[in-house]
Amino acid sequence: MRILLAEDEFIERKAMRKFIEENFPAIEIVAEAENGRKAIELAEKTSPDVIFMDIRMPGINGLEAIEKINMGNPAIKFILVSAYDSFDYAKEAMRFGIKDYILKPGKKEEIVKAILRVQKEIEVEKIQQLERIQALGLRHERLITELMHAPLQESTLIMQKKLFPKMLSGCFLVVKHGSKLMVEGGLQRLGQAAATFQFITRQVEDIVVVCLLASTILQRSDVLQVARSLQQKIGDTVYIGIGSPTTVLAELPRSYEEAYEVCMQLGTDRKRQYGFLSLKKTGQKGEAILARIEAIIERGQQEEAIQYFQQYQDKLTLSDKEELYLRLKNGLVTRNIAPPSISFSSLKTNQDWHAFLHLCCSKMKGFYQSKSFIEQARNFMHTHFQEAITLENVAASVNLSASYFSNVFKQEFGMNFIxxxxxxxxxxxxxxxxxxxxxxxxxxxxxxxxxxxxxxxxxxxxxxxxxxxxxxxxxxx
Known part of the structure; x- marks a missing residue:
């Protein structure tokens, strides 16, 4: 806790400082002010948690100083100190939420109690603020997850309106080989460009998914500049795929698909670090088709995977299909997911392939859903552990049955809920x-x-x- 002492009597001020430092070694005295004007200046410069404010000081008095400081930083707490036992002063101070009033010469017990009271109040406020941040983080994660997958539900639109009411357009970025912390830090340091949009992120394996939500109409050139600046701030090891900006919320899942696909292409080609999906739709051969199907499967989109396979299967050689089979199975195995027990030699007809792709998608989708739900449940438990929560409460918070949640939870953490x-x-x-x-x-x-x-x-x-x-x-x- 950081304290500023505002007291015009030099001896009184030094005595208070000595007493606090001797009895509360964890507390830092950040500054001393000999009058109200100085208290206002130092409060702005040092941002203390608490100010011991003498009421009667030359020039600007304590109550006037409190009013000005409160306008700039309402979070600062005040403990009034005065030689005058005046109800009028106390009544005036109550306008600013001040509850502690110490009469000079202050008794040691009163000073200790006042500090402990305000210290506890600050700790409670910090916990409440952390809980609000964690709850908002869960809502953001749920929104970006829903915006990644079509079709969008009516509840997604309601959530977007509530969390980002000024949104006029949006798009997705997909960053490969970057951490969530690095990406968020890079976006926050973009300066004036960052003022036109907000963003939410989600880490999935070695990629970071970013949804830009702008209060203006995003142009392709705007987003390209954001990706370029972000890549320069993070470094040359990352690849950033950009999805088309849109003013229609229902089109955002497509923006995500584009961003993901081009990110995978960039990582394979290694010719450039960021960009949009190529506008050339023809001439897709072997590797490009396999990469596209693999990307769709990784997102668990069954219908799109089967539809894309049907569209380009004639362009795939037997060797291409075998490569696709191995990639999909390896993609599951690397995530500790049991692959379908189907051999490549048994995939003779289109229906065989459709069934195989369907199973791969289902397994991948279940994997990411479990990861997302378990992380939400873990955050819920860390936020509400002091309450009488049960397995059923936490399972309900992520819309899972208690029995299924119990099994997945133990598998993930190696211990049961209790x-x-x-x-x-x-x-x-x-x-x-x-x-x-x-x-x-x-x-x-x-x-x-x-x-x-x-x-x-x-x-x-x-x-x-x-x-x-x-x-x-x-x-x-």
Whole structure:
């Protein structure tokens, strides 16, 4: 926590600083102000979490300074200090949500209690902010997942209107060999160009899918410039496929398909780092057709895969088909998915191939759905672990049956739901005990246990010592 001291009496100010530093070593005094004007300047420069504000100071008084500081940064908390026990001052201060009012000379217990109260309030606000960010992240992930696959549902349009009401156009980028963190950082550093659009991302294996959502009508030249700048910021190891921009939400899945296909082509050709899908539709031979079918299968789009195979099967040699068969099976195996038990020699007719492609698509689609659902469930558990959540609650949050969710969950994490939830709660409890801010009873409630005795038994089973023993061992260090 960062504190600014605003006090015109030099000795009083230094005494307060010494007291805080001796009793709260984790707290940083970022600045001292001898009057209200200086307090306003330093608050803007240092952005403290808390300001100890003397009411009576020369020039701009404490309440006037609070009003100006609050306009620029309403998140800052204030603890008023005054030699005057005036109800009018306290009443005026309440306009800014100030609850702590210390009379000079401040008693040590009052100062400690005031700091602990505001510290706890800041921690609670940070947790609530983190929960809001995590919840928004889940909604964004759900939206981009739905925008990647046609046909779009009515609920997708409603979600887009709620999350991005100013959207007028959009398109997809697919980045190969880049991490989600690198791509998001690169997009955020684009400067003025980034002001015209928002974006949501999703990591899938070694690619990052980006959906640009613009408040203007995107032109191909605009998106090309974004891709060029992004590639320069990330480096020459990435390939960026660009999908056509559109003003129609229902056409975004097609934009994703284009971006994915050209990204795979760029990675194979290694002639350029970014670009749109070639406008030439004729003359597609062997490798290009195989790459296209492979890309469609990886997205789990059954009807499109079969339709594309039908369209170009006459251009595929027996060797091409064998290569396609091996690629599809290897694509499943590398993801630890059991491939269809169909031999290449048994694929004699178009119907045989359609059945094989259908099975490959189903398996790939199930794989990505499971990954997505499990990640959403994991985030839900980390956000709501302090609540009385059950396997059924979490399964319902990702629209899966409890029995199916239980099986997939254990396969993914190597432990069942209760074991994983307990692990989250115990890790959080351990961290809270190490902070030494709350009582063990408070910690029990904070991590989801209403019975402190039961919490103690679970903690001992997990760490081989009781919460009390663990706390005492820390205090001895």
């Amino acid at each position: 074991e994983y939830l307990t692990m989250i709660r115990m890790q959080k409890a351990k961290g809270l005990i190490e902070e030494n801010t709350y009582s063990l009873k408070e910690i029990s409630f904070m991590v989801g246990y209403k019975d402190p005795n039961y919490f103690s038994r679970v903690f001992k089973k997990h760490y081989q010592e009781s919460p009390k023993q663990f706390q005492q061992a820390i205090l001895k260090k």
